[in-house]
Amino acid sequence: MTKMFVRAATLALFASFAIHGQAAEPKQVDAESAAVIQAAAxxxxxxxxxxxxxxxxxxxxxxxxxxxxxxxxxxxxxxxxxxxxxxxxxxxxxxxxxxxxxx
Missing domain, CATH: 1.10.150.320 (Photosystem II 12 kDa extrinsic protein)
Structure with missing residues (x-):
């Protein structure tokens, strides 16, 4: 029972990092793209x-x-x-x- 809990907690922890990393990247890319577009205006x-x-x-x-x-x-x-x-x-x-x- 303890092994299952540890595995589930580990999986949840990794999933939260993956979701957080995915959510943060598009905002940064969008800002960089906007800067490039604005710079070439x-x-x-x-x-x-x-x-x-x-x-x-x-x-x-x-x-x-x-x-x-x-x-x-x-x-x-x-x-x-x-x-x-x-x-x-x-x-x-x-x-x-x-x-x-x-x-």
Missing amino acids: VSLNTADAETLTRELTGIGATKAKAIVDYRDTHGPFTSVDELLEVKGIGAATLEKNRSRLSL
Whole structure:
């Protein structure tokens, strides 16, 4: 009788850890997913100069205007790497912002 009680208590203990672990993980994953989505929210093809200045690292008003002017002259960006064609945007600036950029 004691062995059955110990087995039942052990099973209940392991089950409670498994249930607790399962319940905690989705909240953490959802928060991480939301952060990734929010971080990649700047579209090179639709953002205005003010948004580019506010959301991107190392992009001031002059560079943001240059990005918008380039887009107006050459059409929509076809890749994030095309940003290197904009005067004043170098590889270091692109790499700092790559994870935040979308088309």
